Every structure is written in structure tokens, then in C-alpha cells.
Amino acid sequence: MKKEEGIFKILSQKPWEASQAVIDNDHDGKTFGISKAKLGVRTIMTVSTVIFSLFIVAYADRMLIHDWRSMPEPWLLWVNTAVLIMNSYFFHNVKISADQNNSKEIKRGLYTVGLLAYSFLIGQIIVWYQLLSLGYFAASNVANAFFYLFTALHGLHLLGGLYFWGRVTSKFLKGNYKLPSVQHAIELCAIYWHFLLFVWLVLFGLMLFT
């Protein structure tokens, strides 16, 4: 869309010089050639990455202390993971149908991803329930506490995504939408979903191997 300048190049400009002024006058006032919403989603993903990374650091630090007792991973977690992978995959498909403006497919796809996302959340709650009934309380060992914390935070992120999914879907169903805006919204949701899948795989892997 446009030339993107590196940060060092920007920082070495001399805005007071006549030759630079000629170039600068031509500038359209945007730093990146992407929409504000996309930049917003990227920023949010960056902040979330920092949050999860700090939790992982805390996990790694706390793990080394003598009282740590790892927690079993119920088989249902594998199912949930599979559901989340499918969820991402279908979101990718919705994005493709949106790009092709295939409204029947878009509609079907949006329903599918919503359904999968909610079943993932329900699956996670069932895992919680199973673990609690086996006596793995948050207070009994900190490994359990980390498990509940990670799943809860990841779930909350997914709920946030579902809010925007709901807005796109209802707009789409009402029919009075402008195509580019729906395409863009679906694209952004898809990016976010892939991000959440990645986060989950990292968290799940971490808990699996420790």
C-alpha cells in the first residue's frame, strides 16, 4: 500500500531542512499502511502476549520450589485442544468465504466458529469440574492454581473475542452491512482466534511438560 520506513530511518530525519521539508509535505500523516482497527488488534495482542509471558515467567520461577506437585491433564483437555484447532481452521475458512463474498458460506461458517468456541469454553468448565471433584483445589497446590488461572484468563480472552464475533454475526444477519467492513471484521477476528490458539498451545504445552 505504501512505503514503510524503518524506525531508524524515521528517527534520523532532519525535519528542519529544506530538502526534507519537500519530502515531508508529501506525507499523508499515516505511519503504517494498515487500518486503525488492525493496528488496534495487533496492539491488544502485544499486550496480551506480555501478560501471558509474565505469567509463564512466574510459573517457571514458582515451579522450582520444593512444594510443587504437577497436576494430571484430563483427556478432555486434548479434546478441547482439538476443538480449538478446528475453530481456528474454520475461522480461516470463513475469512476465505468472506473474501469471495459467498454469503451462504459466511453465514454457515460464522455459526460453526461460534459453536466451536462455546463448546471449547464449556469443555474447559467441565475439566474444571472434574478436577475439583478429584480434589485438585487451587489452594491445595500452586500448580493447580496456575492451571485454573491460565484456563480462566485464556477463556476470558476468548469471551472477549466472542463479543466481537457476536457483533459481526448480528450485523451480517441483519443484512444492512457494507461488504468491506464485514470482510475486515472477520479477518481481524480470525487473526485474534489464531493468536488465542497459539497462546493455548503454549500454555497447554507448558503444563503438559512440567
Next chain:
Amino acid sequence: MSDEFEHKIETKADTIADAGSVTSGSTAGIDYVPAHERPDQELYHSHSWWTTYVFSQDAKYIGIQYALTAIGTGLIGLVLSWMMRLQLAFPGLGILEPSSYYQFITMHGMIMVIYLLTALFLGGFGNLLIPLMCGARDMAFPYVNMISYWAFLLAVIILLASFFVPGGPTGAGWTLYPPQAITSGTPGSSAGIVLMLISLCVFVAGFTMGGLNYIITMLQSRARGMTLMRLPLTCWGIFTATVLALLAFPALLVGCIMMTLDSLLGTSFFMPAMISMGEHLSYDGGSPLLFQHLFWFFGHPEVYIIALPAFGIISDLISVHARKNIFGYRMMVWAIVGIGALSFFVWAHHMYVSGMTPWFGYFFATTTLIIAVPTAIKVYNWVLTLWRGNIQLTLPMLFSLAFIVTFVNGGLTGIFLGNVTVDVPLSDTYFVVAHFHMVMGIAPILVVFGAIYHWFPLITGRMLNEGMGRIHFWITFLGSYAIYFPMHYQGFVGVPRRYFEIYDSPYIATSTLHLNVFITIAALIVGAAQLVFLFNLIYSARAGEKSEKNPWKANSLEWLTPEMPPGHGNFGKELPVVYRWAYDFNVPGADKDYIPQTVPPSEVRSAKVEKT
């Protein structure tokens, strides 16, 4: 957010008619600007009183809401400090219980750092100035921006609610270190601390929404011709501070969430095995040091979250009121960015006495001294800007000068404290209290005052009263030194910090007792001077002298709006077009001593261009 998707996608071709180049054929050569397509920002228009003034989505109103809420909360922090000072000066009167003293220092510290200064610089000045200085009609996501303010207000309400719960607010100190923060015996260890932690979480969530707006507006909705390097330094300061905040606040959030769980669910993230009142608590294995690392990984950048906007604002005030371009603009930007990056690598200088290995300490002492380099560069550049400037001793200039002196003072003691061997004996004494009040209390507050005197006409269309302003300035400036200079000495003779009473101890010189009385009287006088300021604000907003447009003859876009105070949408029908940076003061050959950013080269043909 998805409503906002729309106007980002449809690129409504809207060609900017360039005022300068179309009018006369002869000028077309030098200020030629090619017609460009530019997506129009669809502006939200409010329809009722409520949506205009209360649930406002206009960044200017949100900024004022932020500022008023922050200042109101700050006044509570000020009153708390009076009570503490009275207690320290006259322990015999029994003004405060020991437990209330702890609660008051905690609330005072937290309020001042987070709910006053962070909220005021980023939420207040950020919202007010970013769209105006960048030449945008509003923030990128006005609705999210509005939610950000209401989240802040909610956080303040939760914080203040902790005064009224059983046990009162937390008395753990503003650093909230576990295990004592949630162990019985500390004031407010059950309800108070939980409310504090929740309030901080809400604040972080609200700030993230605001921060998203600040950086995306600055990156993506600037006016035509406004490159990043043409932005006033105020924008650079706020921008970098926001990036720091978005990366550092998560550490606070993570710490708060885990401590809340420790307190409510009995998890052992931070809580080690402990015996309290003869009983084994159910905690085991938690790591209090982990909290300290998380807290200071947030806490040190937080210092710069306050300082960087102050640096930026002060650069602009000095340049405008000394009628001179800022010395070394690029170096100033580099310093801001460099300080921002380095600030993530110094956090453990707050933990020299925590028992970590000394080698670790030396690493952090080194980084701490390195970060002093760009900071010192900034100070030199401010001084060099003043050098042979046409210095106007206006109120903003007075406050700027006071800032430089105070900041240098606090910065020098910071270099002392950054060294492990010096810090170990001085840590937890009044030397530390004096240091951080100078560098992150008084210095930024002076900037806040300077900025308010400077931008008040932009907000209200009236000038603040000069006489009252001068009284306010001299009492505040001299008074702060009367308060904090003696504290350095108290620190040297070993008066400990966070003690509600200095008993008759053979180790404490009697002079400290007299000094305490002196400091308290000074603090009360400085506090009273703030009432003059408040009165000035209210009085001048209603009956102050009407200000002309652009009263300080500044160059940046916020003063170049068609009406002052700027109306809805900021810039009338056409967005401004920018032809130069914000620092063209006293350009040789120009007829006036300033050239606003929107003046095309054709109108100032005789002006010479600087060569470097």
C-alpha cells in the same frame, strides 16, 4: 469496535484543497502539494446534553474529565500528606494511630503516583493534546476512549471505597509487598488490600483502552504533512510513555491478580509458609521476591511513564517561552526513546536490600548509571535552548525553570542511590523519601502547573490570573525545597522512612525533631498555596481576562484551530496541512518571530532555512 471498522475501510476520496497553493499561480512552485486521497474520519456527533458533556466521546471533554477526576483524587492525597506531616511534627497530640499512619502513606503514595500523575499526564493531557497536536478530528476509537475514562472513575471509586470497609484501606505501603500486605496485623489486610488490588486491575484495563487510542491516533491519524519527526516533543513524550505503560502495566496486573487469589482463595503464589500468632498458616512455598520483581518491573517504567510526558511538555514550554527552537530536537527524540527502552532494564535497583546476589545488584547499578546519560543530555539541551533565548518570564517559563532545577536535584541523589554501596545504608531512610519526591513528585507537579498555565486559554478561552499565579509559583517552588531539603539531611543521620513517630532515641539527633516541625509548617503553607491555585482556576474560568487566539504565539497545531477553545471536530471544515516542524521561532529573515506549522513556504519567502 466494529462500528469503527467502517470508516477505516471505505476510503472516501476526499481531496484536500490546499489553501496555500491554489490562490496564486506564482506561489504554486514552492508549496506544491499533490492532491491526495485521504480517508475521512467519520465523526461521532452527540445529540443530547448527556452525550455531549457526560458520556462524551470527544477527546477534549474526556481529557478534562480525566484531569478533574485526577486532580480531585490528588487533593485527597494532599490532605493525607498534611495529616501525616502533622503527626510527624507533633506526635504528642496523637493525631494518627500507628495503623492509620500506614494506611495514609499507602493511599497517599498510590494516589499520587497512579491516580493523580499517570492519569493526569496520559489521560488528561494525552486526550486533550494528542488529536489537536496531530491535526486529527478525534481519537481513533472514541467509544473505547470514553469507556477508558469511566473505567478510571470506577477504579477511583473502588479505591476510595476502601476507606469505608471494615479494617479500612490497606496499610502495606504503596509497594504492597506480600506477605505482610495480606497477613493479619497489617492494617486493611483483608478487605482494604483486595479493594486496592481490584482498583488497580480496573485502572490497568481502563488505561489499556485509552493507551490504544493514544498510540494509534498518533501513528495513523495525523494531518497531511505531519511526519513523526515534525511532531512536538509533547507528543513524543506521551507516545513513548504510553508504549511503556502498555508493556509495564501488565506486570502490575499479573502481580495484582495473583495476590488477590492468594488473599481470597488461599493460593500460595507469593505467600511462603508462615507462623502467625502462634499458628501455622495454610500457605506454603510462595515467593515474595517474585512479587517484588513483578512490582518493580512495572514500578520503574512507571517513573518514566510520569517523567517522559513531563519531559516532552517542558521542552515545548521552554521553546515557546524562550522564543527559540528546541536545541537538538532529534537528540531529544532519541533520548526519549532510549530512556523508554532502557527503563525496562533497571528495575532491581529498588531491590538492593532484598537479599538478591550482589552481582545482580552491580548489573542493575550499571544500567541505572547508563540511563542517566540520555537523561543528562535532555537537561543539557533544555539549558542550551535557554542559552541566548529571548526568555519570557511568564508563568509557564517560571515553572519550567523550577522543573529543571528540581529535576537535576532529584536526579543527582538518584545517582547516589543507584549505587549498591551507597544505597544499602541509605535505603529506607528519609534520603529516599527526599529523592523520589524531588524527582517524581515535585518535578512532574511543576510541569503539570506550567502546562495548566500554558494551555488553560486553549481550554477555557481565558487567561489564568497572573498575580495569583506568581504567588502560587513562589510559594510552591521555595516551599518544596523547604520541605524536602531537610529530609536529605534527616536521611543522612538515619531517620527511617515509614515510621509514624520518631521516639526519643539516643540514635536520632534532636535536630530532626525540630526539623520535623519546620517541614510540617512548610508543607501546610505549600498546601495552602494550592488553594490559591484552585481558586484561580475557578475564578479565571468564569471571569478571567479573555485570551486572544494563540496567546503565547506558539507554532503547534493545537493553537491554530479556527475557534478557541476548539469546537467539535477541532479543525472546522478542512483539516490543517502541515509545512514545517513546531519549532520555527526567530527564523532569520522572517517578519515575525514565529512561523506556525501551517504556514506554507510561499508566505515566508524571505525566511532563511537553517543548515546543519
